[in-house]
Every structure is written in structure tokens, then in C-alpha cells.
Amino acid sequence: MSRPRRESTLVTAKVLRGWRLPEPTGGKDSRGSVLVVGASTETLGAVLLAAEAALRSGAGKLQVAVPSKVAPHVSISLPEALVRGLPSTEEGAIRASSAELVLDLAQKASAVLIGPGMADEAETRGLVEALLPELEGPVALDALGLAAVTADPRCMHHLEGRAVLTPNPTELGIALHTGPDDLAEDPAGAARELAEKSRAVVGLGGETSWIAAPDGRLWEDETGGAGLGVSGSGDVRAGIVAGLLARGAEPAQAAVWAAYVHGRAGERLAARVGRLGFLARELPPEVPRVLAEVDL
Known part of the structure; x- marks a missing residue:
């Protein structure tokens, strides 16, 4: 399929310094609250990575909704979070019928991220389709959370641009039904x-x-490197997007900053650990350092 070309802006620290993030004016409430919905019994780590990245990006409060079977583990791993356990399938995926249990948290949150580590496409799609009409945004969809967009991209229209999708190339191809x-x-x-x-x-x-x-x-963002091609890296990036949205960044700003911060975090680890072999769990602690680096 042939698409018309369009000029792009190369993302640099200078570009970001001209597009400053909202500056917090007080305590944790001024930095917003973020809700992360995701995980299954086999992919709990994805939510842990995204949730920590959201806090490291400057969000003030954290809420997490996960399958009830793993909720106690999340509470221990994320002592900063309010954790809500949701009904799950026998295979450990969040049920679509959990939407009502998520909705009260989502409506009170400054930003919602749905998708990291979720399993069972049909259940996930049903959950997202039930939640989206009730939300005003900002919302970020990642990984299997994009299933509703794949089925019908118009499901996001009522948000009027207050949404960010964070696909990897495979997920983007699926969403566009292209090879x-x-x-x-x-x-x-x-x-x-x-x-x-x-x-x-x-x-x-x-x-x-x-x-x-x-x-x-x-x-266009060219930061990063081959080391970022590792399990969990995309979950960190999605968490950064959500954390910046919670802080009050507008959607395009959150996505652009997240791409650069994620890439620079990888570059910092590559310089210290090696070009390959650093872990996604090592990325979130680098996020505040990169944000401070941009502010220099």
C-alpha cells in the first residue's frame, strides 16, 4: 500500500526543552493519579514494569487492577500502589465482566493505561469495549489492549484525541490488517x-x-539501540506514557517525550552495562535521571 510522505520532526533534547512538561505545584495530588489495568497469571511482570515506569515518570499516585489470583503479589511488589483484584478466567486472564469493578477507579484517575501483560483476546477486547465509552481520557492502550482498536478504530473517536496507542510493529500491522x-x-x-x-x-x-x-x-525518534529489543521494554515505554499523561502532558507530548526518555534510558544502560544484556527492569530507575538531563 502506498502512502503519501510527510515531513517529520526529529526529537532531540532541544526540541523537548521547547515543549516543557507540566510542572507540579504541590504534593502528590498535583502530579495526578494513574491506573494501570493488565496482567495475567503468566505475565504479571508486564504490569509491574509499566506501573513503576509511570511513577518514575512523575505521576503522584498509582492504582493497579490485576487478576485477583496475583493481586497479593502486586501489593508486595508495589507498596506504593492501591491494588484491586479482578475476576479471572481459569487460564488466569482478566474477565470482560470485570469492567464495573475497574470503572470507578478509572473515572477518578488522571490517566488510564490498559493492556500490559493481558491475555485472552476476546476477554480483553470485551473489557476495553465496555470501559472506553465510559471514559473521557486520557487513555493509553498497549499490547492486547489494542484488540478493540483492531476490531473497530472508531471506538476511540469519542475521546477526541485524548488517547495514545503504543503498538510495536507487529501489533501495528495487526491493527491495520496489513503484512x-x-x-x-x-x-x-x-x-x-x-x-x-x-x-x-x-x-x-x-x-x-x-x-x-x-x-x-x-x-521521529532515533534514541535507543538494539538493547531495548528485550522482553518488557515496551511495557516500560507504555508506563512512561501513562505517567506523563497523569502529570498533565497532552497526548502527543506524552508520546514524544516517552519515546525519547525510553531511548535515552536504554543508551545510559548500554554505556554502563553493555550494548546488549541489560534488562527491562533496569530501565525505570533511569527515567528520572533522563528527565533531569533534559532539564539541564
């Missing part, structure tokens, strides 16, 4: 296409990150 060759030929165009269809910001991870806004703006 990997077409995506590899023009990843920027593919990101822009999904942004236009969903009316949401799309932050595409990969060797080069592309951030597309529904109004046609496009950013």
Missing part, C-alpha cells in the same frame, strides 16, 4: 494511518520510533 513487508516499507505512514483512523496519537516503537498525531503531525 509485515508493507509496514517495514513505511512505518511512519502506517503509524499516521492508524492515528487518522482512530483519532488517537500513535507511538510506534522499533529501531526508529515514530509518533503520529491524528492532525497529521509526525515525530
Whole structure:
């Protein structure tokens, strides 16, 4: 599929310094609250990574909704969080019928992230489809949380741009019902296409990150490196997006900053640990250092 080319803005520290994040004015309430919905009994780590990254990005309060079977483990691993256990399938995935139990937390949160570590496409899609109409945003969808967008991109339209999608290349191809060759030929165009269809910001991870806004703006981020291609890395990036949204960043700003912060965190670890072999769990502690580095 041929897509028209469009000029992009290269993301640099200088660009970000001209697009400052909202500055907190008081205690934790001024920095917003973030709700992370996700996990299964086999992929609990994804939520832990995303949740920590959200706090490391500056969010003031953390809430997490996970399958009830793993809720006690989350409470121990994330002492900063309010943890809600949700009914799950026999295989350990969150049931779609859990939407009512999530909704009161979601409506009170400054930002909601849905998807990290979720399993069972049908149940996840049902949960997201039940939640989205009740939310005003900002909302971030990651991983299997994108299943509702794959089925119908219009499900995001009522949010009027107050949403961020954070697919990896495989997930973007699925969402657009396109093959990997077409995506590899023009990843920027593919990101822009999904942004236009969903009316949401799309932050595409990969060797080069592309951030597309529904109004046609496009950013290119070349930070990072091969070491970021590791399990859990995308969950960290999604958590950074959610944390910045909770702080009050507008969706495109949160996605652009997250791409750069995630990439620079990887570069810092590559310099200290090695180009390959650092772990996703080592990325969140680097986030405040990168944010401070940009502020210099």
C-alpha cells in the first residue's frame, strides 16, 4: 500500500526543552493519579514494569487492577500502589465482566493505561469495549489492549484525541490488517494511518520510533539501540506514557517525550552495562535521571 510522505520532526533534547512538561505545584495530588489495568497469571511482570515506569515518570499516585489470583503479589511488589483484584478466567486472564469493578477507579484517575501483560483476546477486547465509552481520557492502550482498536478504530473517536496507542510493529500491522513487508516499507505512514483512523496519537516503537498525531503531525525518534529489543521494554515505554499523561502532558507530548526518555534510558544502560544484556527492569530507575538531563 502506498502512502503519501510527510515531513517529520526529529526529537532531540532541544526540541523537548521547547515543549516543557507540566510542572507540579504541590504534593502528590498535583502530579495526578494513574491506573494501570493488565496482567495475567503468566505475565504479571508486564504490569509491574509499566506501573513503576509511570511513577518514575512523575505521576503522584498509582492504582493497579490485576487478576485477583496475583493481586497479593502486586501489593508486595508495589507498596506504593492501591491494588484491586479482578475476576479471572481459569487460564488466569482478566474477565470482560470485570469492567464495573475497574470503572470507578478509572473515572477518578488522571490517566488510564490498559493492556500490559493481558491475555485472552476476546476477554480483553470485551473489557476495553465496555470501559472506553465510559471514559473521557486520557487513555493509553498497549499490547492486547489494542484488540478493540483492531476490531473497530472508531471506538476511540469519542475521546477526541485524548488517547495514545503504543503498538510495536507487529501489533501495528495487526491493527491495520496489513503484512509485515508493507509496514517495514513505511512505518511512519502506517503509524499516521492508524492515528487518522482512530483519532488517537500513535507511538510506534522499533529501531526508529515514530509518533503520529491524528492532525497529521509526525515525530521521529532515533534514541535507543538494539538493547531495548528485550522482553518488557515496551511495557516500560507504555508506563512512561501513562505517567506523563497523569502529570498533565497532552497526548502527543506524552508520546514524544516517552519515546525519547525510553531511548535515552536504554543508551545510559548500554554505556554502563553493555550494548546488549541489560534488562527491562533496569530501565525505570533511569527515567528520572533522563528527565533531569533534559532539564539541564
